[in-house]
Amino acid sequence: MNTQPNFEQIPLKDFAERSYLDYSMYVVLDRALPFLGDGLKPVQRRIIYAMSELGLDATAKPKKSARTVGDVIGKFHPHGDSACYEAMVLMAQPFSYRYPLINGQGNFGSPDDPKSFAAMRYTESRLTPFAELLLGELGQGTVEWTPNFDGTLQEPSWLPARVPNILLNGATGIAVGMATDIPPHNLREVVSACIRLLEDPDATLDDLCEHVRGPDFPTAAEIITPRHELRALYASGNGSVRARAVYTREDANIVITALPYQVSPAKVLEQIAAQMRAKKLPLLEDLRDESDHEKPIRLVLVPRSNRVDADELMQHLFATTDLEKSFRVNLNVIGLDGKPQVKNLRAILGEWLRFRIDTVTRRLSHRLDKIEHRLHLLEALRVVFLNVDEVIRIVRSEDEPKPVLMQRFALSEVQADYILETRLRQLARLEEMKLNAERDQLEQERARINVLLKSPAKLRGLIRDELRSDAEKYGDARRSPLIERQAAQALEQSALITAEPVTVVLSEKGWVRAAKGHDVDAAALGYREGDGFLAAARGRSTQQAIFIDSSGRSYSTPAHTLPSARGNGEPLTGRFTLPAGAQVQALTLGETQQKLVLASSAGYGFVATLEALSGRNKAGKQVINLDDGARVLEPAHVQDSARDRIVVATSAGHLLMFSVAELPELERGKGLKLIEIPKAKRGSEGETVVGIAVVAEGGAITLYAGQRKLGLKWSDLVAYGGARASRGGLLPRGLRGVDRIEAVTD
Structure with a gap:
C-alpha cells in the first residue's frame, strides 16, 4: 500500500511568491498587453475569430451580440460575459477605434458616455471590411493553432494581420507592474513607413518619422505637440501627446x-x-x-x-x-519572442515586417504544398486517360484493385485512392482538356511561388505591393491635424473679467450687493426689514472691494463676485470672519496701486495703498488703530499726493483744508492728527470728525447737514486752508451741524 502523501509541502512565502508571479505573467501575456503581430489582446482575438466562425463577415446579415458573446465565452474565453461584451463594443465604436473591427447595429455608446451602450440582447453586430485584413489569410497555414481552454477545439495563437494593426488602432491596458498606452495612427502613413523600411533596411528613425508624423486619433482635434517631442517619443517608446479642441x-x-x-x-x-x-x-x-x-x-x-x-x-x-488634454504614450507590447518590452517606432515596424515576412512565407509554402498535392493527383488522372481500358479492367476484375493499380502504373496510395474515387464523367474528353489547363496553370503558379520563396528581394516586393493595395483600399486621410502650439496657460482672474462700471452698496446690517453702472441711487434701493443704506462706492467690476470694520480691520473681495443688486445681496459674515461685536463701517473700490486717505472720527489719519488693505485671509488684516469710541470714516481716493488737498469737517462745523503730502504713507497704524479738536470737546459725545474729502486743485466739495447742503467751490475752500492739525475755519451757522462731506466729481 502506498503511504506517500499526494501533496507538496512548501513554505507559505514561496507559495505566495510563485502564485503571484504566475498570476502576473498570466495578466501580462494573456489579458492586458497586445501581441505585436496582430495588435490584439487575447479577448479581442477570440471575439474576431468567433465572429468569423459564425460567418459574420462584412457582407453577412448581423446577428445578436449575445450570440457572439456566448460563443466567445463558451468556446474560447471562459470569463465574464459583461467584460467580453465591453471589449466587443469598444472595437465597434468609431470614436474609440481609428479603424473599427466590428460593425454594430443598435446603441453602442456615444462620445458623451462610451459605456452607455445597450445590453447585448438588444444589439446586433458583424465584422467590418477592415477585419478582413486580420482574417483573410487565416486558413492558409499562416498561424499556429492551440487547444482551447477545455481541449475540445482549436483556436489561433495569433491572427495573420496584413497591416500593422498594433499602431493603427493602438491599445491600452494595465498589467501587473507594467502598462501599455499605444495611440492610433493613420494606415497610409504607417504603410508608407513600412515600405520605406522594406526598401531600405538601414532607414533611420528620422527617415521613418518623415512618413509617420504623429498619432492620428479618431477625432479631428489638433495635435499640438512639437515635432521634436514626437520624434523623442518614437525614439524612446515613452512620452505624451497633447491634443486640443x-x-x-x-x-x-x-x-x-x-x-x-x-x-x-x-x-x-x-x-x-x-x-x-x-x-x-x-x-x-x-x-x-x-x-x-x-x-x-x-x-x-x-x-x-x-x-x-x-x-x-x-x-x-x-x-x-x-478641451486640451495630454495622452500618455507607452509603446509596451509582447514581441515575437513572447516577451513584453517597450519598443521604439523603428523596432516595432522592423519586428512587424519580420512577422509579415514569416506570415507570407508560411502562406506561400502552404499554397505550394496544396499545388504539389493537386499536381500529384492530376498525374494520376493522366495515367487514367492514357490507360483507361486497362484501369477499368483492373477495377472490374480484381477483388482488391488498389494494390494492383499501384503496382501496374507505379502509383502512390493517395493517387490510387483518387483514381478509385473518380467518377466516370470525369473521363470525358472535355474534362481531359480542363485538367490539362489546370495542370499548366498550377505549374506556372508553382514556378512563381518557388521564385518568391528563393528570392528575399522578390518576397519583399510582394509584401510591398500587398501593403500598397491594402492602404489604397482601406486607408483614408489624416483626421487629426498636426499643428505645433504652446500648451495653453490659464489667464489671471482679473483678465477674465469685463471691466464694467459697478456701484457696490453696503447696508447698515452688513449686507452687500453690486449694481451695474454708476447712476445708481443707492439710498433708494430696497432693503430688508429693519435695515437701511450705509455706504456706496463706485468703481469697475475688475477692482477689489475693500471693507473696513469697527475694529479697524480690512477685508477684500473681487467686485465681480458680489451678488446682483436685483436682490438684497448677501451678508458679509458669509465671506469674512469678523471679530465678535464688530460691524463693517466703511467701503471703497479701486485698483491695487490706488492711494487713499484712511481716517477715524477721532481726527487721525494716514495715506495707504489699496494693496495694503487687500488680502485673501477671511479674518482680514488690521490696518487702522482706533481710539475708544472712534469709528472709521469713508476712505478718500488720492490722485496726486503732491498736489491734492484733503478737506476735513467736524461735527462742530470746523473745516480745514491742507495738502495730502503732509500725511505719512503707512501700511497700518493710527496716523497723524488731521484737525485740532480741543480736549474739552473730545469724546464720543463731543466734537468728532464727520468726514474727509480729497480734492484736486480747483476742485469743489458738497457739505450735508441733515436736509440742508452747501457746495463750496475752490475759491471758497481757500479760506479754510491751513496747516495740518490746525483748528481750521468755522462754517456758516446753518451748516455747523454737518454730518457728511463729499468731493464733487465731473
Missing part, C-alpha cells in the same frame, strides 16, 4: 466642432458650467450643446459681449478644462 467663430458665438480623443462633450460643458457658477468665468453668458447626428460635436459658447477676446477666452478654457 477645434473651434470657429459664428457671429459673436464660439462653436467647438472637435474634441480631443476620449473627451466627453458633457464633461466639458460641466467643467465650464462649474466655473460659471463659481463666478470664475464672467466672460461667458451662456453655453449650449447643439450636437446632433449630422454634427456629432457642436458646443456653442456665448460670450458676454462683443468685446470679449475669443482667442484669450479659449486659451483659458484649454488650460482649465479637457
